[in-house]
Amino acid sequence: xxxxxxxxxxxxxxxxxxxxxxxxxxxxxxxxxxxxxxxxxxxxxxxxxxxxxxxxxxxxxxxxxxxxxxxxxxxxxxxxxxxxxxx
Numbered sequence: 001x002x003x004x005x006x007x008x009x010x011x012x013x014x015x016x017x018x019x020x021x022x023x024x025x026x027x028x029x030x031x032x033x034x035x036x037x038x039x040x041x042x043x044x045x046x047x048x049x050x051x052x053x054x055x056x057x058x059x060x061x062x063x064x065x066x067x068x069x070x071x072x073x074x075x076x077x078x079x080x081x082x083x084x085x086x087x
Contacts, residue, residue, distance in 0.1 A: 014062065014063075014064050015064055016059075016062075016064045016065060016068055019045075019055075020055075020059055020062075020064075020065065020068075021068060022044075022045060023045065023052065023055050023056055023059060024056075024059060024065060024068055024069050024072060024073075025069075026040075026041070026044065026045060027056055027072065027076070028069065028072050037049075056076070057080070059073075060073055060076055060077050060080060
C-alpha cells in the first residue's frame with residue numbers, strides 16, 4: 001500500500017492495492033446463489049469466503065475505497081449498519 005499526497009491541504013491518503021480493488025470490483029457483481037459466490041471467491045481471488053468478508057469489511061472504513069466506488073461502498077456501509085442495529 002502506498003500513500004499519495006492530496007493536493008488539498010497536503011494530507012496523505014492511502015491508495016488501494018490491486019487486491020483491494022479486485023475485492024471491491026468482485027463485490028459489485030450480482031450473485032444469485034451464495035455457493036456460486038463462495039466458489040468464485042476461492043477461484044478468482046484465492047481467498048476463503050471468511051477472509052474475503054474480513055477484507056471487504058475493513059475496506060468499507062477506508063476513504064480510498066469510498067473514492068474508488070462511492071455507490072458500492074455507501075450501499076455496503078448502509079447494509080452493514082442496518083445489520084449491526086438489528087443485533
